[in-house]
Amino acid sequence: MMLEMEHLSVRFCQGQQAVTAVHDFNLKMDEGEVVGIVGESGSGKSVTAHTLMGLLRRSQVEVSGSIRFQGVDLLTLSRQALREYQGKELSIIFQEPMTSLNPTMTIGAQVEESLRIHTRLGREERRRRALEAMALAGLSNPQALYRCYPHQLSGGMRQRVMIAAALVLRPRLLLADEPTTALDVTIQAQILDTLRDINRKEGTAILFISHDLGVVKSLCQRVVVMRRGVIVESGSVEQVFYHPQQGYTKALIAARPARKKLMGGVEHG
Amino acid sequence: MVKTLAKRMGLLLLTLLLVTVLAFLAFSIIPGDPTSSILGVDATPEQVAVLREQLGLDLPIWQRYWNWLSQAFAGDLGTSYNFRMPVGQLMAPKMSATLLLAALSFVLIVVISIPLGILSARHAGGWLDRVVTVADQVTMSIPNFVVGIALTYLFGLVLRWFEPGSYTSATRDLAEQLRYLIFPALAVALPRSAMTVKMLRGSILSEMGQDYIRTAYSKGNSQSSVLWRHVLRNAMIPVVTFLAMAIADIVAGSIVVEQVFAVPGLGQLLISSIGNRDYPVVQAIVVLVAAVVVVCNFAADLLYRVMDPRLKGR
């Protein structure tokens, strides 16, 4: 097993109050697997991903359970040791491609940033690998884009830049936190294709988080349904979609605007 | 880019011209004739007429403006009524003291406020941040000249680190000048530094909350490399603009603070010229400050464009 999350619970502490965002979450993933987490907004799916990625401020959250990645419990690592995984073994792309890139840094610098942090490669080699990653992420003219700034790119292109930056070190696991929610439907389909390609070519495992069942169904092999911080149901895509066991999952499937989705109704999480 | 700059430049020159017109008009419509303050009340009408002709006061106003402007462009800012010498010659030695003071103040502001702002933002909510925030709010509320008086008292009279009033334009040695000017410069710089600290802190904190910071952390950046490589570049954009715009206020602050420390600069000249109704001098100083303002705004604009790629080519 590449990833084993066991009894993961996350509580946000604000002064005297504490809110449980995720409770007793369990998930196992193999190398190269594509797994989806589905749930409505506030179900704890993003918090799970951010916890796995080590992005939550340790002073503000209480985390219990374990996240074993390639045999190492990430939750027991020091901040510094955790950084060795971030961007190298584990990468993440976010929902907001418009704001997730640094406005004053060139695309090239942002794509190769993980290389600069984690390797001792020279400038030319970094550039070569960045261009390669950009091509892998489906950017058609990496050479020209290398010197551009984010504001010169469309939302879809920025999301591809994010993907390129996440993939530049060929991580074992890519977390995709609603990566297509903010994009329109055609672009959404293209990005999903790109992710599928990457999974096939590079063998990168993908943990795909979405509120959109259709998207998860088309991309993932297994799916976890979450509600209010708890796993409601999990299993293979076929099992969950065609033979849902839980009322909530059924309701979720029923509530989906079947087929009309493609007509352009973009939902927001 | 070049086109925009040319346009901005043109606009700024136009502003400057407008200032000269306004200044000229203002000093031309003042009731009372400069001749009476030069010659005294018991001058004969003939004397007055001769002087009026000498000063060019008999010409129509637009012609006087044109003469003044063309001469100003040639470097001749007119003759002081009071000192009977060319304004340029009168101003030159004073200008160096004021400009030195303003420049030193600017350097101090940068040196004081940028580290403090960063430190305060880094430890936001902690005790250090609280101390800085409170000190900041108080410092901001102290007028320049009051800071100056307090510094004179503490460092000049009690600790005797410098001798108040010992600065003269004859003090040739730059090091010696700077050693004296550091205190008035502090007086000019402290309130403005407080504002800058506050602004930088706010700017850093608001950048820290941006989505791209999360991205930076996800790549394995440490806290300090997120700060230095990502946050500061973006957080400095508004601060640099603010600083460039503040130069005009720094010059004004210097003019007031000069009085506190008896620095014979433009401030003293301005105050005495206002008292003596020596309008060519006042006018020249106003135009000089206007030029500083205009150039600084232009520089601020330029810097803003250089620092923020989103504005490049616009």
Add this chain to the structure above:
Amino acid sequence: MSGVKKRINWYFAAGGVLTTLTVAYILLGMVWTPYDPGALSAADRGAPPSLAHPFGCDHMGRDIFSRTLQGAGTTLTIALAVLVIGCVAGLVLGALCGYYGGVVDGAVMRLCDAVAAFPSILLALVVIAVIGPGKYNIIAALGVLFIPSFARLVRGEFVKYRDRDFVQAARLMGVSHGRIIFVHILPNTWPVLLSGLAIGFNNAVLAEASMSYLGIGVSPQEASLGQMLSEAQSYMLTTPWTMFFPALVVVVLILGVSLLGEGLRERMGDGL
């Protein structure tokens, strides 16, 4: 969230207490001073603070407490008058420019930008050079110079609101422009205007104090804080209280209002 709430209270409370204290102090000074602020007393020359003279006496034996009472009153009167002129004229100008836009708006705003870019103390000095010193001239000079900053502030708000749905709706319903400006849009600008007023007040106090320090302020017969400080400077080694108390009054006056303004901005939601 609880942390933020605490801070609002803190700024507001501190600002409120300081401002209330200074205003009470100044109001007291307007009806009563322990001594005649101008009265000389040879016996009390340079007297240190005591029960009879809580702030001590200056080199001419004048009671500092009485003089700061009077001086702070003068400063406050001037600052308030300046604010009234600047705010009312700026409000009208900014509202009209922001609401109607067009060429006039462009020209007026250019002019405002130019004036606002100048240090106001310097401009005020020049205006005083032209029209002569005195309390009313200072009010006029500073008042006029404060118009642009208010005009820009109000204009910005009006531009923000003029195309909002509620304004459009009012227009469609046939509400007159004047009513839209004053009844529909103006109330929305209060939060921004109020914090602008706090900043403006402090700038006015600062300008008045600086000018009277430079000796280009109110007439020398009337006590003013700046002038007291200027005189105290020559004697501050021997009688530091002549410097300390007027300075304290100026600082507390400005600090109180700036804390209030800060509290206001926090409440409005942008911490900057």
